[in-house]
Each structure stands twice: as structure tokens, then as C-alpha cells.
Amino acid sequence: MIHKIKSFTAAALTAVFLLAGCQQNAETPATATVEEIILLPAQIKFGSASNVSVTVKGANFDIRGETKIKLWDSAGQEVSASTVTVAPGAGTASEFTASVPLPSERGVFTVTVYFDGKKEAKTATLHLYDDPAITSIAIPRAGISYAGNKLPVTIVGKNFTAPGISAASFSGTGASFSNFNVISDVKATAEVSCPSTAGEDPVTVHCKSASKTGTLSVKDYSLWTPGKIVLADNTLVDKDSFTLTTSNPPVAVVCGTNPYGVAIGVALHxxxxxxxxxxxxxxxxxxxxxxxxxxxxxxxxxxxxxxxTGDEDGSDNWDYICSVDPEGTANAAVNYPAFNWVNTYNTAYASKLGSARPAWYMPSIAELCRVYKNREAINASLSKINGLDGAYADANLGTSFIWSSSQRSSDNDNAWFVYFDSGDLFNNYGNKSYYFNVCCVAGF
Structure with missing residues (x-):
């Protein structure tokens, strides 16, 4: 009798467990899920077709409900004219197909699927391309001291990743170009040899039928020695012969050269x-x-x-920070106070700069060290200007801590600076939230 009770109990428990399993399954019903989106084709030359075939594969499509396929452009805007609705009964439980109208503009688009208004995680990329176009090429100015070295070339345009286009599709004339590289659909890079003679030489970059001409600018800066005073009209004057003229006021003191041999000057405040x-x-x-x-x-x-080692040219450091943190840099006064002071220097001192509006930037640690090394000549010129009218220049560079725009490699929250009292470069000090002085420099 006892044995029968035990058997009945075991059977009852088994039934309970089975019932619990059914209840658990009932609480987690199957859902429609996209596993793959196939475009035929995924790259289409603009103007050659009006629609693209989209095949969606996955599971439980028989219960997917309202279904929409949408396209989004590279700016994150929905291309509403390309949205299609797929009937819930179309296709099978694991696959359905739709014909989607192509956008009216060229570009790279993201194909997404929505079930009952909810976006599925799996997406696909549609490239509606045209022939390459080059809108600009940029080459940094150089000094003749840089002759024989390579200058970076930045090429901006579109359709650089179109089918059949590669680094080998690019070439250059007017100078010795090398090392072409496609970075993205809108950017490519190259290098060009710096000539040994000063001048403004036109150079052209080609990609298939596209081309764009820019300028390779080389200048003789042999007279731009540290301590020389730069005037608003971009001329130089020695400290000893300097006289203050408000119609052509001083704007900077030469502090050295940048990595490309271009003379840079430090601002007077x-x-x-x-x-x-x-x-x-x-x-x-x-x-x-x-x-x-x-x-x-x-x-x-x-x-x-x-x-x-690393990035010695600080002239584009703020632009780089902006590309990484567009939201934060939009309010630089709050989030990046040191950089904001540099960016607003021309406005703050407009009444003392005459017609000059140099492209100031916070120096890299390499450039800031050049300021430090030439501080005696710089301070002598600052003192001369300040003695004539203190509103035009500080008396000297000071002996405090001064920020550079260079990121430290060891810590996310540290940047490099120079202690102008002893020339100290601290190995483990420089938290970005510390309060230090700032100077700015510009290439001339």
C-alpha cells in the first residue's frame, strides 16, 4: 500500500512539472525575429535602377504583424519615399521579399525592418553610388627646411568606395605623390614630397574622370628667428627696432617652427x-x-x-576633438574651457590686433616645448611691447603651468603641460580638470 502511494506521488509530481513547463512556455511566446537581410544588389549605380530587391530571412514570420521596411541615410534621417509595407501573409514563416524604391539621392543607406513598429536589430547597407568626385585637397604649408620630406595630403569628395574604385584609382600631377589610401567613401589620403624652393605650386589629384587642383605652398622662413615680433600685416621687426603703431600693431612673437618647418608665433597674452x-x-x-x-x-x-613621438602638429587637435565629441565641443565654454579661450582669442583682443586674425590653436606638447626653449628671446620681446603699452602684450610668459593640447597615452583623463618655472614635464601629473594657464600659437 505504501509502495502504491509513493508511485502515485511520483506520477503526480511529474504531471505537476510538465504542467509548470507548459505554463512557462506559455509565458514566453515565440516572436518574429530577423536573422539576415539580403539586398540584390547591395551596390547600385545611381540612375541605373528604380528599385532594389530586399529578402528578409528569420523565424516566426507567420506571426510578425504589421511589417515595414525603411531606409535611413548617413545623417540618420528616414527616407520616407522608400518605405514599403509588406502584407503579414506574404512569404513564409522564415522568409519574405519586397521591392523597395531607391532614394532620389546618392549615398550610403541603412535598410531596417520593423514589426508592429518595433525596429529589428539586424540591418543591411545599401550603397547608391556614382562616379567619384573630388571636392577639395588640403596640403599643409611647409618651410624649405622640410625639403625632401613627405607632406600629408587630405582628399575630400564622395564615392571613393564605389565598385571598381581603390587606392590604385588615385594619382597626382604637379609634384611627387605617393601612398594613396582610401579611408572612407568621402575621404582619401596621400603624401607629396616637399620641394626645396619656395613658391606656390599648383598640384592636382585625379580619380578616374574626377580631378581637383590645390596648392603646394613652401616658404623660406630663415629670417623668422625666435624673438622676432610679427606685425598685423605679417611682416617682422626686431625687438630693438620695434615701435608701437596702432595701425599695424604687434600680434605675435616668433617661438620656433612646427613639424613642417613653418614659423609659428605665440600670442601676446x-x-x-x-x-x-x-x-x-x-x-x-x-x-x-x-x-x-x-x-x-x-x-x-x-x-x-x-x-x-606621435602627433606633434597641434593645429588640427581641436578639430580632432570636435570629431570625437561633437556634443561636448558644441559648448566648449563649459566643457573645454582652455580650448574655448584659444578659440575666442581674436574676439577678446580684436581691438589690439588691427586687421590680423591669425588661426590660433593650443600648441601640442612638442610645440609648447619650443616656446619654453625660446622663452628668453620671447620674454624680451614681450617686455619691450608691454613697456610701450601693457594693453598689447603681457610682460612675459610667466613661470606657471601651461597646458598643451596633447593627450597623454597612459591615462584617459590626463594631458601634457609644461611647468615654465623649471621646464618640468611631469610623468604622472596632468589631470584634465586641473586649472593651468593657456597660451596659443599660429603658423605664419
Whole structure:
């Protein structure tokens, strides 16, 4: 009798477990899921077709409900004219197909599927391409001291990844071009040899039938020695012969050269203490890999002897930060106070700059060290200007901490700076939220 009770109990428990399993399954019903989106074809020459075939594969499509296929452009805007609705009963439980109208503009588009208004995670990319077009080429200005070295070339346009287009499709004339590289559909790069003679030479980049001409600019900066005073009309004057003329005022003091041999000048004023980036912001927590610059030595006096690896040209560092953190940089006054001071220098000192509006930037650590190494000649010129009218220049560079625009490689929240008292490059100090002075420089 006892044995029978045990058997009945085991059977009852089994039934309970089976019932519980059914109830659990009932609580997690099957859902329609997209596993793959196939475009035939995925790359279409603009104007050659009006529709693209879209095949969607997955599971449980027989219960998918309202179904829409939508296209989104590279700016994240819906291409409403290309949206199609697929009847719930079309296709099978694992596949359905639709013909989607092509957008009226060229570009790269994201194909998405929506079930009952909910976007599926799986997407596909449609490239509606045309022949390549080049809209601009940019080559940094150089000094004759850079002759024989390679200058970077930035090529901007569109359709650089169209079918049949590769780095081999690009070429250049007017100078010695090399190392073409396609970065994206709208950007390519190359290198060009710097000539040994000063001049403004036209150079042209070609890609299939597209071409664009730019300028290879080389200047003789042999007279642009540290300490020379740069006037508003871009002429030079020695400290000893300088006289203040408000119609052609001083705007900078030559502090050295940039990595391409171009003379750079330091602005005549420096800021009070400002943060590189506000604590807790994207700028504070991000390691900006593209603007990392590292000195060969650190410690007291290292600013006068260090050599550098990485990004030594600070002229495009702010642009790089903007590309990584567009939201934060839109409010630079709050999120990047040091950079904002540089960006607003021309406005703040407009009444003392005459007609000049130099393209100021916060120097890289390599460029800031050049300022430090030439500080005696710079300070002598600043003192001369300040003695004639203190509104036009600070008396000297000071002996405080001054920010560079260079990211440290070791820590996300650290940037490099120079202690102008001892020339110290601290190895483990430089939190972006610290308050240091700022100076700005410009190429001339």
C-alpha cells in the first residue's frame, strides 16, 4: 500500500512539472525575429535602377504583424519615399521579399525592418553610388627646411568606395605623390614630397574622370628667428627696432617652427588658470588617440631637451576633438574651457590686433616645448611691447603651468603641460580638470 502511494506521488509530481513547463512556455511566446537581410544588389549605380530587391530571412514570420521596411541615410534621417509595407501573409514563416524604391539621392543607406513598429536589430547597407568626385585637397604649408620630406595630403569628395574604385584609382600631377589610401567613401589620403624652393605650386589629384587642383605652398622662413615680433600685416621687426603703431600693431612673437618647418608665433597674452576639460565630461574621460604626443624624457628641464613621438602638429587637435565629441565641443565654454579661450582669442583682443586674425590653436606638447626653449628671446620681446603699452602684450610668459593640447597615452583623463618655472614635464601629473594657464600659437 505504501509502495502504491509513493508511485502515485511520483506520477503526480511529474504531471505537476510538465504542467509548470507548459505554463512557462506559455509565458514566453515565440516572436518574429530577423536573422539576415539580403539586398540584390547591395551596390547600385545611381540612375541605373528604380528599385532594389530586399529578402528578409528569420523565424516566426507567420506571426510578425504589421511589417515595414525603411531606409535611413548617413545623417540618420528616414527616407520616407522608400518605405514599403509588406502584407503579414506574404512569404513564409522564415522568409519574405519586397521591392523597395531607391532614394532620389546618392549615398550610403541603412535598410531596417520593423514589426508592429518595433525596429529589428539586424540591418543591411545599401550603397547608391556614382562616379567619384573630388571636392577639395588640403596640403599643409611647409618651410624649405622640410625639403625632401613627405607632406600629408587630405582628399575630400564622395564615392571613393564605389565598385571598381581603390587606392590604385588615385594619382597626382604637379609634384611627387605617393601612398594613396582610401579611408572612407568621402575621404582619401596621400603624401607629396616637399620641394626645396619656395613658391606656390599648383598640384592636382585625379580619380578616374574626377580631378581637383590645390596648392603646394613652401616658404623660406630663415629670417623668422625666435624673438622676432610679427606685425598685423605679417611682416617682422626686431625687438630693438620695434615701435608701437596702432595701425599695424604687434600680434605675435616668433617661438620656433612646427613639424613642417613653418614659423609659428605665440600670442601676446596668456590666460588665467583654466581646465583642459571639465571633470566627468566626455573630454575628461576620453583618450583622444589621434592627438597623443609623447616626450622622450620627463622631469625637471625636460622641456628643453625632449624629442617627441606621435602627433606633434597641434593645429588640427581641436578639430580632432570636435570629431570625437561633437556634443561636448558644441559648448566648449563649459566643457573645454582652455580650448574655448584659444578659440575666442581674436574676439577678446580684436581691438589690439588691427586687421590680423591669425588661426590660433593650443600648441601640442612638442610645440609648447619650443616656446619654453625660446622663452628668453620671447620674454624680451614681450617686455619691450608691454613697456610701450601693457594693453598689447603681457610682460612675459610667466613661470606657471601651461597646458598643451596633447593627450597623454597612459591615462584617459590626463594631458601634457609644461611647468615654465623649471621646464618640468611631469610623468604622472596632468589631470584634465586641473586649472593651468593657456597660451596659443599660429603658423605664419
Amino acid at each position: 596668456r590666460s588665467s588658470d583654466l581646465q583642459w576639460a571639465k571633470e566627468g565630461t566626455t573630454g575628461y574621460t576620453t583618450k583622444f588617440e589621434g592627438i597623443v604626443c609623447t616626450p622622450s624624457v620627463t622631469g625637471s628641464g625636460a622641456a628643453a631637451t625632449a624629442t617627441f
